[in-house]
Amino acid sequence: MEHLQGSPWLLAHRAMLKPNQPQKFALLGQDYVLWQDPQGTIAALPNACPHMGAMLSEGWCVTQPEGSSAIACPFHALEFDRQGRTILPGSSKQTKALLPPLELVIQGDLIWTYGGYEPKVPIPELMNAIAAEYEFIGVTGERSMPTDILSLLLNMHDYNHQNGTHRELF
Ligand code: FES
Numbered sequence: 001m002e003h004l005q006g007s008p009w010l011l012a013h014r015a016m017l018k019p020n021q022p023q024k025f026a027l028l029g030q031d032y033v034l035w036q037d038p039q040g041t042i043a044a045l046p047n048a049c050p051h052m053g054a055m056l057s058e059g060w061c062v063t064q065p066e067g068s069s070a071i072a073c074p075f076h077a078l079e080f081d082r083q084g085r086t087i088l089p090g091s092s093k094q095t096k097a098l099l100p101p102l103e104l105v106i107q108g109d110l111i112w113t114y115g116g117y118e119p120k121v122p123i124p125e126l127m128n129a130i131a132a133e134y135e136f137i138g139v140t141g142e143r144s145m146p147t148d149i150l151s152l153l154l155n156m157h158d159y160n161h162q163n164g165t166h167r168e169l170f
Helices: 125-133 149-156 159-163
Strands: 009-013 023-027 030-036 042-046 060-063 069-072 104-107 110-113
Touching: 009 023, 030 069, 042 104, 110 125
Parallel strands: none
Antiparallel strands: 009 110, 023 030, 030 042, 060 069, 104 110
């Protein structure tokens, strides 16, 4: 396995998630849908609907009576809550979780996850210190590509990137 199981992954800054606008992201070979409800609660579920596999990130959010949001599938509009439960047509009862939620760690405005693995490496405090000093103004691009682990580490932990440089680290 090339991935660093047990390492924290920074998924997003809270400002990247407009309330009730689902976002797709990929982590460790899995696609997820991430959304923030109007109360600021953030949730993530696998991105494939358990009915016929539609991408939930192409669906929409439905505000529940208590204020949280469920995600509605774009194919047949089944609505899944943060725990991955739904109410099937003709039933008034909630199902058990049909989609396992991705566990998130929210630190301030930063959204982290261990990708469902046992945490082995602490979340670096440096990122929170940086986030506290700067105002988030946006992202420069959204693109993922396969790479070898050494390049990934260099890019993920090269804090010179904030200065826009790509010079040798050491
Ligand atoms: S594919 Fe999602 S409700 Fe049918």
